[in-house]
Amino acid sequence: MPFSFGSYRRALTRYDSVPAYALLGIIAGISSGAAVIAFEHGIDHLALLWGVGNRAEDYEGLDTLSRFLLPVLGGLTLGLIFTFLRPEDREVGIVHVISRLHSNYGMLPWRNAVVQFCAGIVALATGQSGGREGPGVHLGSAINSVIGQRLALPNNSLRILIACGSAGGIAAAFNTPLAGVIFAMEVIIAEYTVVGFMPVMLSAVAASVLSQRFGGGAEIFDMSRAQLTTLWEIPYIALLGFLCGCAAAMLIRVSTIGASFGKWPVMLRFTLAGLVTGALGIAIPETLGIGYDTLGNVMYGQIALGALLLIAGAKIFATGISVGFGMPVGIIGPTLLIGACVGGFFGQLGNQLYPVVAPDPTLYVTIGMAAAMGAAFGAPLAACLAAIELTQSTSVAMPAMLAIIVANLTNLSVFRQRSAHRSVLSQLRRQLPDDPLNQLLHRTDVNAVIDGSVVVIGEQVKPAVSATLALQVPNWCLVSREGEDLFLVSGHELMDWLEEAPPPNPDEPSIRSVTESSLRRWTIAVVPEQATLRQVLDILKARTVEAVCVYTRGRKGERRLRGIVTRDRIERFTLDHLNT
Template identity: 25%
Template sequence: MYIRFVNYLDTINQYRKSKISNRNFLIILAVIVGVLAGLAASALKSLTHHIEEFLQSDWHWKYKYYLYFVFPMIGIFLTVLYIKYFIRKSKFETGLSPLLYAISKKSSKVEAHNIYSQIITAAITVGFGGSTGLEAPIVTSGSSIGSNLGRFLGLSYKEITMLVACGAAAGIAGAFNSPIAGIVFAIEILLPEFTIPAFIPLLLSAATAAVVARLFYTQQLFFLVTEGWEVNALFYYVVLALLIGLFSLYFTKANYAVKGFFYKIKHPYTKVIIGGLMLGAMVFLCPTLYGEGYITIKSLLKGDYLAIINNSIFSDYNDIPALVVLFTVVTIFLKSIATLVTLGAGGNGGTFAPSLIMGGLIGFIFAYLINLSGFAEVNISNFIVAGMAAALGSIMHAPLTGIFLIAEITGGYVLMVPLMITTAISYAVNRSSQKHSIYTKALADKGELLSHEDKDTTVLNQMKLKYVTEKNYPKLIMDDLIATKMNEIIQSHKNICAVTDELDDFKGVVYVEDIFSELISNEDKDKITVSHFVQSAPVVVNETDDLKIVLKKMEQENAWILPVVNNQNQFLGFVSKTLIFNKYRALLMRQGDYL
């Protein structure tokens, strides 16, 4: 049945190739991905908001507000349960790092369950109060749609990768109703090297997703009322950018610290309890931390500068400016911890929305302090949106995405210059200390990141030693008689043999030309054993070595071929420059037509 289906699909593909060019077919698929990703984004937003509305408005019970302390833990617990019992055969991962890894090392293969599992788990986590964003899950869901559609139709690596990018662009476009930001995000994060024709599928996919999402959500996310920006305020934008750049460095370090803390906790339900209680306590103190947190930014942009404290237990003291400032600063740092705790405890989401919230709050409190001090009078709303763009650009190392996203979702194109200045400076501050973003650093440290700055390393990192290790070389034992092994040596057509002892411990190598020379001149050739010819290998390669290290060893020893052993010093085969270069050339050609 399966074979018949595959053959039928192959017949359809052959017919399609004869009638439609690959480029035109890719455009059609991009539109399909846009429709599906737009529906997925709408489903995620709708499901999340229904959960939030039920818990906060529809559920009437005298003591329900006391449960807000445990709601986040319930959401994380349900997420962990879903992953354990419904995604048993596949691996479930959060954030954008797995997506980048899939492009770099898995030929853009994104597991099919991500299409729906990202939506379900993110809605549960955020709907119950998890302090993360919905954008990373919808990007992964959209990318999974593109990846699986391309694989189902038997497309090539570059075509599947393009559909993955189309899914990501459509996810952002559908989530924010911002097609331009979706395109920029896909190019900046997933496709650093692109050609002009790549724009066409991305444009259509993002635009289609925005149209589909707009059928369900017509309201703009943020409303910005501004008369523009003033030259006199540029100095303060620069200071704001420096502050956010420094904060992004703190957030990066906090990310690794919190991850390390939860990594040491082995039992998943212990993580849920500890993380849930920590998160519940923070949400109880600062209600702004509940869910995505966009409501607070909306209120601040409307001029309600006390919104951040009014819904807390400290609302009775909202007439004290110093307390408003202190409470906002505490909220900013707690938001960073709450986001990381949510993810570390087992919840799903991303740092996209939290970056916007933290940046917006930093921009608000900075401008609020300037106005309180009397040194100057600045437009607080302008600084809020500038802070949002700067935080997103610096934390994610995506400055263009930050600029265009904020300009698009706020309608603040008139603030393009301040957005550019703050985002560029904050990004430069972070990049001066952190070469990679929080999404790419772990992959880069493992050599698993697709980098377009160092193509040699990128291609070598895509190659694994086990795939270029030749195992069809003769393996001799020290006490073997050469006469009894001659047929095996000759038939192998190899000029080198591996030598081990009876326990399979690697001892060295034997060169076939040495054997022939000795047998011609030695009359007692029937009594000569392998040990007579064995030589130490110039250097031995371990099966876990990267190919870049292998090539470095070859250059140092001027060797063309080296033996490969495992951690027990057992011989696995030989690796040669010839095979490495052939594989390198094949991958380089694939990267050459990446787009």
């Protein structure tokens, strides 16, 4: 059977159409991987202008004045750029992706992606304290969402495209395809489905292959020898989880406080963020940049005990301020460094005081990374898998799981905070309804409940029309005037009225006026064929109408009526699926 793009679109309306979504996943992985690679090369080439680049992040090699001026000038430049942008175009990063996924049905604007790409390069190349993984998620999600919108794909497929783009962005920036998949499911769409996993996994694989081919992604640390040697370490690891939970909670709190100053002028916010980072960079150069070079030094025990705490504290404050003030950077990379520093400090301290409890300090570095990431993002499984993939060691899995759970409980129960992104969204007064009902409505295409038994009629019903309707009575009749849809009437009620009401002159054929009848008129709105059930319900509520008319476009651009959807049909559909 020859390939038809129209049939492919229709296949995507079914959430369980595995082959169609598999192809979508491969395309999404290639596009998101290419976007992240271009982003990383842009950072490296710009940073080379002041002697920092080639992924070395050697900000420590700069003189004191340069370490201060570089982030300050970067903040001023970004503030100037953002001043001339519309407020809605300034929103970037994972927070923007999650917000648009819930409030705009996965339609990410291309302007914000361009801002993220260009401004993110400037921010990270000038040493702002942040990560490239958050921008990678935004770029991967946005490019795929825009592709889906341009191709007029169903809106329920945009949700999968964003998940694929997020997984591809993490996989390409991090060299962690499996963690990218789980991160997309845990953090971005907050939903696990067997069908959803397949395209997301393909996307992560495609992006990771592309990244490895062109030298992208984070460094892989060989920590295969780091393992639990005695069960006496278990209580110590649990205590490490508590401390990492505290560190993650502090980062979330600082970023949330920063977000509360969102009404300040963007020039002032970005300049202050640059000043904070630059001032800390004078005494603690490791504050600048993402911190992967420092992470490697922590991994191999090359940083002194006291310096580890200073670096962790500086990173918490600088990253929290930068992200909270709206800088176009992420927090995944810095969170890993913060956790590694806390774990390194704890491991070295235990090894010096009581070697039996902490015989291998490097194990605690790995566990600290996973615990801090899991607590900061509310993604315990993704954090555990990231630690395994980054260190190429499965021996860290069990102790990492314990520390991650303790860290999450600390953030949730002791500090009563949600994940970093959802805390910022809460501060911005943005609701994220992610209950099972809303998840079902978002992923279900309008064609799942459409009633195609509808006929378009004019205001005046001629005898020929009456005879045609009598042959096969439709469920609905859409009354229109010169191409303008007026209202709906029940087909059966219309036929009863035509049969029961006496004609003005029995000897002559009569024309009956529907607008002059006492038939119940259903108020209507129009939705495109790409709409989801969530979108339909929102339109029904916003426009206070009783039904929507679903239209598609013909080959010549003409409108074609596909059918009718009422609130009752949606409610019956959701009840049937939630009860199964």
